Amino acid sequence: MLRGALSIGDGFRFLTLVGDPGAGKTRLLSELMTMAAEQGFTTLWGRAAEYEQVMPYSALVDALDDHIDARRSDVIETVGAAQAAMLAGVFPALAAQDTGETIGDDRSGLARYRLYRALRQMIDALAGSKGLVLILDDVHWADESSMEFLDHVVRHPPNGPVLVAAAYRPAQAPPRLATLVAAAGPRGHEVTVGPLSQAEVEQFLGPEVARSRGRALYDASGGNPFYLEALARMDQTEIGELPPTVLAMLQVELGVLSPDALRVAQAAAVAADEFEPAIAAVAAEVVQATALAAIDELVERDIVRTRDGRFRFRHPLVRWAAYESAAAGWRVGAHARIAAHLAELGAPSTVQAHHVQHSGSFGDQKAVGVLLAAARAVIAQAPATSAHWLQAALRLMPDDHTTREDRLALLMELSWAQGVSGRLAEGRDTARELLRLLPGDDYSRRGRAARVCALMERQLDRPQEARALLLDELSRMPNPRSAAAVPLRMRLVAESLMRVDFRAAQAVLDLMPDAAEDWEPGLAVAVAALRPMPAYAAGRAADAVAYAQAADRLLGSVPDDHLAEWLDAIAWLCWAEINLGRYGDALRHFDRAAEVARATGQSYILTNLLAGRAKTLVMMGRLADAMATAEESVEGARLLDSGQQLVFALTQVCLAASWAGDDDAALLAGNEAVQRGVGGGEVWGAQARYARGQALINAGRLEEGVEAVLDACDRFESPRLDRVTLTSSCEVLARVAASRGDEAESMAWAARAAQLEDRGLAVTSGIVPLARAHALRDKDPAAAASAAQEAARLLSEGQRDLDAGRALLTAGLAHIEAGDKSSARDNLRSAASAFDACGARGLKAQTDRELRRLGVRVSGAASASGAGRDAGDLGLSPREFEVARLVADGLTNQQIAQRLFLSVRTIETHLSRIFTKLDVSSRVGVATALNRRH
Structure with a gap:
C-alpha cells in the first residue's frame, strides 16, 4: 500500500495515516521515507508539536527549512525573488538572505492565499524531475x-511528482483535516492504522520473548505498538504490577532517570519539540556541562534522540509524560526563564510569545x-x-481607567483578526463586547463598532440581526442626521440593496x-457611491449614470486613506457600474x-471586490483573467468561512468556466454555490441559480x-435579478426554444427581452437583437x-466581446x-477569432x-499544447477529453469509471456531452473524431 503511494510519476498524491496514539503511524512513515x-x-520530514500548536507553519518549517537553507540560492532563483520574499515571512532560511524584493502591505488575511501559491510553487521546484516525498507527522x-x-x-x-503524507489522530483532528482525502479525489488515499493482532505482536517481540509473556503483553497493550514497546521495556517489572495507563508506564521509564536527567527532560519538554541543550539548561537552572551530561543519559535510555x-x-507521548x-x-517558572533568555538574545517576539503567554503575570506590560508585537507580526500569514x-x-491587561482606552482599541483589533481568520462568530461577539463597553454617548466609535458587527452578521448570513443592530444603534442617537449616524444609515442602504428592497434603500438615501x-x-x-444602484434598479438610467459620473469624479479627488473606512460603499458603486455597462470604470475602481x-485588512470586502472584478471580466x-480572479475570491472566502462571499465567488467561477468550455468545473462551482443554501430571497442567491442554469x-x-x-x-413574476441578467436570461431562453424548433416560444422570449431593454443604456441593446435573431x-x-x-456591432461597441462572438456565430x-x-464564412471567421481571443474553447470548437463544413481549413490554437490543445480544439473539457481517449482505446464505461475513480453514471453523462460536442452518435464516432486530430 505504501509502495503504491509512491507511484507519483503521473503527478501529485496525498496520503493520510489515521490512528490512535501509539498505533504505529510514525513507524509506518519511517518505512515510507526509507x-x-x-x-x-x-x-x-516535519512534525507538529502539542505544546506549540499556535506556532505558524511549524511542521512545514520543521520539514523544509534545513533543506531550503542548504539550497537557498537555487530556491530563490527557481521561485523568483518576489515569491522568495513572501516565503521569507515563514521560513527562517529565506529570511536570512535579502532577495532585493519588498512585499506590499497586505493586511487582508488573503495574503496567505498568495503565500500558499508561492509555497506550492516552491514544493514543485524542490520536487524537480526526481520527485519529492513530504512527510508531516502529528498534523492534528x-x-x-x-x-x-x-x-x-x-x-x-x-504539477510535478509530489507525495504529501500526513499522519494524525482522528479523535483530536479538526473537521477540515478529516475531509482532505475526499477533497483530493482520486489522488487521495487514507490508511487506517489499527492495533496489532496477537500474531503480529508475537512477531514484533521476536522469538526471545516467551509465548506466555507475549500473550500477557498483548492483553495489557491491546495491540497498540507504542504501549507494547513501553511494556516490553519494563522487563524487570511484572506486567500485572504496571498501572493500566500509558502515563503510568512512561512515568516508570522516567522514574529510573537520575535527578539531573529528569530535570533536564522536564525542561526540554517545556522548551520545544526539538530543543537545543542551551535552552534546556536555562529552563532547568543547571550549567551547560550538567545539561549535556543529562542529555547523554537521556539519549542512552532512548528518551531523547538526536x-x-x-x-x-x-x-x-514521551514529551507529554515528561511535561506532565x-x-x-515549576513549569511556569521554566517558561519565564526561557522567555527572559530569548529576550536577552534579541529573539523575535514571535519566538518569545509562546513562553510569555505561559508565564506572563497579570499587569505585566512588558x-x-x-504578545502584541508577535500578534501584529503574524497577522497576514x-x-x-x-x-x-x-x-x-487581553488576559494580562488590567481592566481599569488607566488601560480602558488600550483595551477598547485591542478589542477592535481582536475582532478584526478573528474575522479575518474565519472565526466570524467570535469576531462578531468581540465587536458586541466592544459595544457593551463603549460609553453610550461615544457615538462615533459605537457607530464604527456597530458597522463592523453588522458586516460580520451579514457574512454569517444573519441579515435580520445586522439590520436590527443598526436600527438599535440609530435609535440611541439624539440626532439621526448627525455625522455619526451617516455610516449606520449607509450600512442600512447596503442591507436593503442586498435584499432587493430598492425603495427602502432610496428612502434612506x-x-x-x-x-x-x-x-x-x-x-x-x-454616500455618492451608494446613489447609482437604487436609481438604476428603479429604471432611472440617466440619473444612475449621472450619479456614477459624480462618484467617479469624487473618487479621483481623494487619497486612498480616505477610502479605507468606506470600501463597502465603494463596492456598490463598482457593481452598479457593471450593470450600467461602464466596464472600464468598474475595473479601475475594483482594482x-x-x-x-x-492594505487595511478588510478581507470580507476584498473577496466581494474580487468577485465583482471577475464578473466584469x-x-x-x-x-482567463476572470477565472484567476474568481478563484482567488473563492480561496479568500473559504479562508473566511463566509458562505455569502463564497457564493459570490463560486458564481463567477461557474460563469467563467462555462463560457471557457470547462463544463465540469462550471457545474461543480454552480452546484456548490446553490447547495450552500444561503442567500434565499436576495440578489446574490438568484445570481448563483442563474449561473448554474447557464x-x-x-x-x-x-x-x-x-x-x-x-x-x-x-419565472419573471417578482425577479430579484438585475435588468442586464434578466435580458440575458430571455436571450438564452429564446436560443434554447429556437433549437427545439419552438418558434412561438422563442418569439415570446425575444419580445420579453425587448420589453426589458433600457433604451437609456447601451449595455442591453445588443442582447435584444440577438434574441430576435434566434427567433x-x-x-x-x-x-x-x-x-x-x-x-x-452593438455588443462589440459595448466591450462585450464574448457576446459579440456569439452574435457573429448566430x-x-x-x-x-x-x-x-x-457571408457565413466571414461571420464565422470573425466569431472564431473572437472566441480564440476570449478563451472560449467550446464555442471556438x-x-x-x-x-470545416464550409470547406475552410482551420488550424489548432497556437497558444495551447498537447492534450489541452486537442481538448480545446474539439470543444471538450479536460475531463471529457480524458474520457474520450479511453473510449477510443476501447474501454467500456465500467472500465473507464474504475480507471478514473468515477461512477458509471458520471461516465455516461460525460459521454452524452462528448457525443453532442463532437456531433457524433456512437463510440466509433468518438474514436474517429479523435483520430482525425492526429
Missing part, C-alpha cells in the same frame, strides 16, 4: 494556517508588549495565531445630504478598492438549464442574420441556412466545425 529514499526521491496539532495550506494543496495540487545536532523526544511529570508552578496572542494580551461640514474625509464619496482592502470576455445549458443539459434559469428569474432563424434566416450582425449559422456561404 522506501522513498531507496527510489531516489527527495524526502523531507498543526496550526490553522498549516491546515489551510494542506486544504489548498489538495485542491490546487503541484538528529543533525539537535534533540527531540522519541515520541510525542513536572510541577505546574509581556503584553511582546496566520491570523488565527494573531487572535490567540491578542487574547492572551433621500434623508442623507451629499456632504456636511462635520463629515470625515471620504464620507461624501461613500483601487482591492488594493486599499489588502466575464462580461468583457476576458475569461452552465447547464452550455453543457447541453437544456431542460435542466431552462428550469434553473426560470427559477433564478422567479427568426427558422422563419426568416436572412432577417435573423441581419439582426445578429446588428447585435454583434449570424454565420443564419447565413448558411439562407444559402449565403460567403463549434465555430471551427461549421467552418
Whole structure:
C-alpha cells in the first residue's frame, strides 16, 4: 500500500495515516521515507508539536527549512525573488538572505492565499524531475494556517511528482483535516492504522520473548505498538504490577532517570519539540556541562534522540509524560526563564510569545508588549495565531481607567483578526463586547463598532440581526442626521440593496445630504457611491449614470486613506457600474478598492471586490483573467468561512468556466454555490441559480438549464435579478426554444427581452437583437442574420466581446441556412477569432466545425499544447477529453469509471456531452473524431 503511494510519476498524491496514539503511524512513515529514499526521491520530514500548536507553519518549517537553507540560492532563483520574499515571512532560511524584493502591505488575511501559491510553487521546484516525498507527522496539532495550506494543496495540487503524507489522530483532528482525502479525489488515499493482532505482536517481540509473556503483553497493550514497546521495556517489572495507563508506564521509564536527567527532560519538554541543550539548561537552572551530561543519559535510555545536532523526544507521548511529570508552578517558572533568555538574545517576539503567554503575570506590560508585537507580526500569514496572542494580551491587561482606552482599541483589533481568520462568530461577539463597553454617548466609535458587527452578521448570513443592530444603534442617537449616524444609515442602504428592497434603500438615501461640514474625509464619496444602484434598479438610467459620473469624479479627488473606512460603499458603486455597462470604470475602481482592502485588512470586502472584478471580466470576455480572479475570491472566502462571499465567488467561477468550455468545473462551482443554501430571497442567491442554469445549458443539459434559469428569474413574476441578467436570461431562453424548433416560444422570449431593454443604456441593446435573431432563424434566416450582425456591432461597441462572438456565430449559422456561404464564412471567421481571443474553447470548437463544413481549413490554437490543445480544439473539457481517449482505446464505461475513480453514471453523462460536442452518435464516432486530430 505504501509502495503504491509512491507511484507519483503521473503527478501529485496525498496520503493520510489515521490512528490512535501509539498505533504505529510514525513507524509506518519511517518505512515510507526509507522506501522513498531507496527510489531516489527527495524526502523531507516535519512534525507538529502539542505544546506549540499556535506556532505558524511549524511542521512545514520543521520539514523544509534545513533543506531550503542548504539550497537557498537555487530556491530563490527557481521561485523568483518576489515569491522568495513572501516565503521569507515563514521560513527562517529565506529570511536570512535579502532577495532585493519588498512585499506590499497586505493586511487582508488573503495574503496567505498568495503565500500558499508561492509555497506550492516552491514544493514543485524542490520536487524537480526526481520527485519529492513530504512527510508531516502529528498534523492534528498543526496550526490553522498549516491546515489551510494542506486544504489548498489538495485542491490546487503541484504539477510535478509530489507525495504529501500526513499522519494524525482522528479523535483530536479538526473537521477540515478529516475531509482532505475526499477533497483530493482520486489522488487521495487514507490508511487506517489499527492495533496489532496477537500474531503480529508475537512477531514484533521476536522469538526471545516467551509465548506466555507475549500473550500477557498483548492483553495489557491491546495491540497498540507504542504501549507494547513501553511494556516490553519494563522487563524487570511484572506486567500485572504496571498501572493500566500509558502515563503510568512512561512515568516508570522516567522514574529510573537520575535527578539531573529528569530535570533536564522536564525542561526540554517545556522548551520545544526539538530543543537545543542551551535552552534546556536555562529552563532547568543547571550549567551547560550538567545539561549535556543529562542529555547523554537521556539519549542512552532512548528518551531523547538526536538528529543533525539537535534533540527531540522519541515520541510525542514521551514529551507529554515528561511535561506532565513536572510541577505546574515549576513549569511556569521554566517558561519565564526561557522567555527572559530569548529576550536577552534579541529573539523575535514571535519566538518569545509562546513562553510569555505561559508565564506572563497579570499587569505585566512588558509581556503584553511582546504578545502584541508577535500578534501584529503574524497577522497576514496566520491570523488565527494573531487572535490567540491578542487574547492572551487581553488576559494580562488590567481592566481599569488607566488601560480602558488600550483595551477598547485591542478589542477592535481582536475582532478584526478573528474575522479575518474565519472565526466570524467570535469576531462578531468581540465587536458586541466592544459595544457593551463603549460609553453610550461615544457615538462615533459605537457607530464604527456597530458597522463592523453588522458586516460580520451579514457574512454569517444573519441579515435580520445586522439590520436590527443598526436600527438599535440609530435609535440611541439624539440626532439621526448627525455625522455619526451617516455610516449606520449607509450600512442600512447596503442591507436593503442586498435584499432587493430598492425603495427602502432610496428612502434612506433621500434623508442623507451629499456632504456636511462635520463629515470625515471620504464620507461624501461613500454616500455618492451608494446613489447609482437604487436609481438604476428603479429604471432611472440617466440619473444612475449621472450619479456614477459624480462618484467617479469624487473618487479621483481623494487619497486612498480616505477610502479605507468606506470600501463597502465603494463596492456598490463598482457593481452598479457593471450593470450600467461602464466596464472600464468598474475595473479601475475594483482594482483601487482591492488594493486599499489588502492594505487595511478588510478581507470580507476584498473577496466581494474580487468577485465583482471577475464578473466584469466575464462580461468583457476576458475569461482567463476572470477565472484567476474568481478563484482567488473563492480561496479568500473559504479562508473566511463566509458562505455569502463564497457564493459570490463560486458564481463567477461557474460563469467563467462555462463560457471557457470547462463544463465540469462550471457545474461543480454552480452546484456548490446553490447547495450552500444561503442567500434565499436576495440578489446574490438568484445570481448563483442563474449561473448554474447557464452552465447547464452550455453543457447541453437544456431542460435542466431552462428550469434553473426560470427559477433564478422567479419565472419573471417578482425577479430579484438585475435588468442586464434578466435580458440575458430571455436571450438564452429564446436560443434554447429556437433549437427545439419552438418558434412561438422563442418569439415570446425575444419580445420579453425587448420589453426589458433600457433604451437609456447601451449595455442591453445588443442582447435584444440577438434574441430576435434566434427567433427568426427558422422563419426568416436572412432577417435573423441581419439582426445578429446588428447585435454583434452593438455588443462589440459595448466591450462585450464574448457576446459579440456569439452574435457573429448566430449570424454565420443564419447565413448558411439562407444559402449565403460567403457571408457565413466571414461571420464565422470573425466569431472564431473572437472566441480564440476570449478563451472560449467550446464555442471556438463549434465555430471551427461549421467552418470545416464550409470547406475552410482551420488550424489548432497556437497558444495551447498537447492534450489541452486537442481538448480545446474539439470543444471538450479536460475531463471529457480524458474520457474520450479511453473510449477510443476501447474501454467500456465500467472500465473507464474504475480507471478514473468515477461512477458509471458520471461516465455516461460525460459521454452524452462528448457525443453532442463532437456531433457524433456512437463510440466509433468518438474514436474517429479523435483520430482525425492526429
